[in-house]
Amino acid sequence: MPLAENPIVLDGSVELSKNDIGGKAWSIAHMAALGIRVPPAFVLPTSTCWAYLNGGMTLSEDSKRALREGIAYLEESLHRTFGLGPSPLLVSVRSGAPVSMPGMMDTVLNLGIDQVVEDKLAVEFADEAFAREVHCRFIESYGRIVLKAEVERTQQSSPKELTEQIANQVDLQVPTDPWEQLFGAVAAVFESWQSPRARTYRRHWSISDELGTAVTIQAMVFGNRDEASGTGVIFSRNPMTGEGAPFGEYLSRGQGEEVVSGERTPQNLSRLAEQIPEVCRELLATASKLEKDARDIQDIEFTVESGTLYFLQSRVAKRSPRAAVKCAVEMAEAGWITREEALSRVSADQVKILLRPYLTEEYLVNAQIVAQGQPSCPGIAQGIGVTGADEAVARVGDGEAVVLLAHNTSPQDLHGMIVSSGICTEVGGSTSHAAVVSRQLGRPCIVGCGNEELSALEGKFITVDGFNGVIYVGVDWLPKAKIDEDPDLSTLLAWAREVAPIKVSTPDVTTNFLDLDLQGITELDQVVSYVDDRRQVRSTLFETLEGIEAAMNIEGIEIVTEQPLVALLMAMEVANKRSSQR
Template identity: 40%
Template sequence: MTQKRVYLFKEGNANMKNLLGGKGANLAEMTNAGLPVPPGLTITTETCMEYIDNGNQMPAGLMDDVKKALTEVEKQAGKKFGDASNPLLVSVRSGARLSMPGMMETILNLGLNDETIKGVINLTQNERFAYDSYRRFLTMFGSVVLDIERHHFEKELDIIKAEQGVKLDTEVNAEGLKKLIPVYKNIIKEHSGKEFPQDPYTQLQLAIEAVFSSWNIPRAVAYRNHYKIDHRYGTAVNVQTMVFGNMGDDSATGVSFTRNPSTGENEFYGEYLTNAQGEDVVAGIRTPKAISELKIEMPELYKQYVDIAQKLERTYSDVQDMEFTIEKGRLYILQTRNGKRTAAAAVRIAVEMKEEGVITKERAIQLVDPSQLYQLMLPSFDPKAKKSGKLIAQGLNASPGAAVGKIVFDTDEAAERGLAGEKVILVRIETCPDDIHGMIAAQGVLTLRGGMTSHAAVVAKGMGKPCVAGCESLRIDVKNETLTTSDGNVYRKNDVISMDGGTGEIFEGSIATVEPKMDENFEKLFTWADEIKTLLVRANADTPEDAEKAMELGAKGIGLCRTEHMFMAQDRLPVVQRMIIAGTKEARKEALAQLLPMQYQDFKDMFKALKGYPMTIRLLDPPLHEFLPNKDELIAEVATLKALGKDASKQESLLHTVENLSESNPMMGLRGCRLGLTYPEINEMQVRAIFEAACDLKKEGMEVKPEVMIPLIGHVNELKAVRNQLEEVAQQVMQERNIEVDYQFGTMIEIPRAALTADAIADYAEFFSFGTNDLTQMTFGYSRDDAESKFLNNYVEQKILPSNPFETLDQEGVGQLMKIAIEKGQSVRPGIKLGICGEHGGDPESVKFCHRIGLNYVSCSPFRVPVARLAAAQAVLEEKGMKTLVTK
């Protein structure tokens, strides 16, 4: 830990963000550049964590350090803290190393009391300004330091406004504001049991403690969780000389951006208010003016401000979000930071700044947050329409995008109506693989259960389909087909709802959407990214449409084609079920013979869509019971048929099969390669279909590269047996077709034992594809859906885990198994191809880890391909020591 706890602005610089916070470091940099920054001091982020670790107790000697530094600030400002005739007033503001706007606390006008107010009046000859500042300070001190709700203060201000017959705060005269001072002090005494402290140093200490404590208030913790910001960073505290925008019509305060944060257009963008303090701009008490009006109202100050803003943008090589105050015709800069922006704006800004010669292409790549790119590829709601919409529920933002449609509870009905062109939203308690057809046809999916990587979430992401999961405040009445909200409102089948998969919000009725567009800037940025990255990006896709979309978005092949999704199509499911319930191998083969031409066409269409790029095809993986009807539903159906005196033998046979296939823990039961070893004819049919399609296309002159992946290998003997069996089929087909194709056999590494014995497994595998969804489950011993719905969020909030391991790869555990597997695999087969096909393949931090450990490719859902491409380029730059500086 650094020994020095308190720095004057002139003692810091822009490279000290970790210690001084973003705000403190930038204030120091601007001070040293000679810009008009009110003098002040910064208490370090380390001191904040020292305070928190010490049970929210001020570290010994801290206030002595603050007083010593404040003496220097007094000299710079020409005022004295607590002096009755020439008082120094200060602001006390938070400032973390990564911007967290509005999440923590601010106090303005600190240092005012019943004595210093007289000095302010005498110095300014402006009684109204003085009492306006005092009542603002009492409000902020009461709400921030003493946790008194602001409405108690606002209520009394409203009474004064009513008495004076005015509507705006600025219209209340000095006498009215003066009357509020004793009233506000009484509010503080009544609600806190304490007198308002007259001693300025007591005020300052309490304010510093309040800002430190605000690091862990719920909204700040939630913000850090969302943006994956380390909870140990802490916040700095900036104590800065007050300058006042509320001293009259020649004073003002405002916020601006050097470029438009919504569109990225190179225009000065912002708002300001005359005769106001900074909080007024964001509080919406008065309607601010566009910053362009300042050019007319105060032309010389506007020019000075624009010149400073442009200088700061060049200095930081990024768009700046700035706060300023004008006090009696003099401009002051209170803050600058890298501005937040939409994904569309981020791409445009990065490209245009590079083309203007302000930054390099490497810097342009660093300026765009990969996780934001979803916004560019999925429909979004019109912000104005959304703002006026009626929110009816909040769930987990499982898969982004905007969807509007009629409520439908039945999967088959959703599929039928969706395919007929009707816009529907599939609403389920939870989804399973046999809901796939309804999910495909629906505009969006809403589930009451499940987490961020539940079935609904994973499949929806793969399809680029909006999904809200875990919406537990809603209740479904399946029989009456109704959806009831927590406040008792009932929505019925065919009622229209709108859902925002990016925020987890559900709205009543139809909200207007805006279609995404890939523009020239997008293409330029990704051309630069592809020039830099070394990691290939493939996609997880099961249909030609998904494959084509993936190629369009820059994928270089398919890293995971899940054949079970092909089995779930409505025209095949009865045949699949007939195969499962077959009593003999011959009957099973008869059903498989019907499936063969279907699978042949599936693979042929997929290969065509890929235009010569490789495709990794995973053989049948899930347990067979997932293709059969629900056991409870079957029992009910059998009982109903018998009660009606009808033949129930078919349903009873099906029920018997379901019961026989029932498992206590199906995730670890008869699935994957175990299924192939138990019923080898299933895998044989699939491999025959793959190679017949590949051979026929090669005869037509098309390049094809099938990679057959055998799932859930835990022991080398499993792979050896399955590989030998399937190699024979592949050779037989190529002999029959009289043509050779370039192919590989490999396996998923998704069981810890496979990773630990990867050297043995590599003898029989040309490639490893890390199935990190299951590998994470088995390494942690978590059931994904149960963990996310029961305790995982609490684990993250309580800092037991740094993040959800199903969203961001656990590098210390799962990642170590991957490293072991790579090292062991390469020791036997140096050129073994290495990839990842879990959803981690589209998570930026996980992609960067995959680059560092030497994978050849990552594979993710089509709509996450640009995310992975950009993250892969950033990984190369970070490896070279160029830190990615996206604005969280």
């Protein structure tokens, strides 16, 4: 049968490409192959997504059969039964694109429960409150993701109350049949590939719309089970600074969506080390193992259920520009990767961000601290405080610099996050959506500033110190950094000079150069006629990929620029693009 018509069991016995099964499923299978403890899972491949989207938005009978076969595998693996007692099987339904898109698509947890199953769980675990909470969490998740209802769950909520909330809004019921639940959740995950936030993300990062998403169905493990349970995220090294020590957060008696959404603020890993030290030791050892295997920083999701550690995903971590540079240099110097690989892991845009303004004591004389929180992406940002993503886009369109202030961010805020110079939230931790996306965007970020702490900053010119987690008013515009003051950037510059396909110098070293800006040259097609035999040339045209590519077509040219590493990295990007097209 074709790949699309079969469930793919993720037990590590067969390794398929990420393009076929998505990054999440690939990581589950790879961890299983490495002997790491993962809950049993299977996947519907990306080809099934297109069969659904191009087939009238209806799950085919082949897809339903594949789901039934996959569930049978989970039942056999765990000796549990989907939708029945005495030992019910509950599952998560997760998206998984070939390219990581954190927070942009949908996940449904605790699927397979109704009132009968809740009662069976209560008996099995001797805990009625736990069983009711699992049921409520499912109704909230299914109502929000599949039925598109606004669901407000509290600790006092009952399944009946939540069901009524949904019915009053959308005139639909959460199915009690587990197969209807499963089919509906899978369809919703496929449809989330086409959601506005996912499209915005792909457009910004130049990710093809043609990839599609796989759907991973995995047996639930419960971080909210008891006091020896919890959930968290660990990075094999610090994604903000690039320092080698592992960094992470842990939420006792919680589930993963609470961490990444910022709904609850987790604690650092010392909490886990105090509570269950043997689990923390296993977690740190496995994080190191996964980093060495991948030769890159890993972003790892895990759950602890009643003292047993399970790994749910490991992927290459989104990181701040500072961490990207430091990690690339250190891994190359350690012999894990080549210098060429190190240079390929740092973009010209990341270097530009590191050369942005910096904050020193002399600029803080008249400054006033107005808010503090947890630093989640280093750097300095300045601009007018705004409290809405749409307002951020509008004001940047008018030529203003803005800092996005939010209670917490969601994937729907991505367009505002992209245009903002910095991001600050009142709640959430360093593994929340705001923190993860800010690091990928290279935006200085502070999270967890406290409820109602940021609204008073709306409309004010503020300075965000993403190194120390401090927000100031009263700071003037700041000067730019210098590359020779940064040892890691200086190292990369030396390596880039050795391998880049173009020569670059700086105005302080090369004084007798042709300045095309002073000659009024504003079009690339004018460059060749003006360069003639003057080979050392400066122009703002060479600050773009198109300009660098034009310069590379002129034999013997040497670009004069104040940002030599930026130009060299862009030249290497052009060369790699040309090589891939041959």
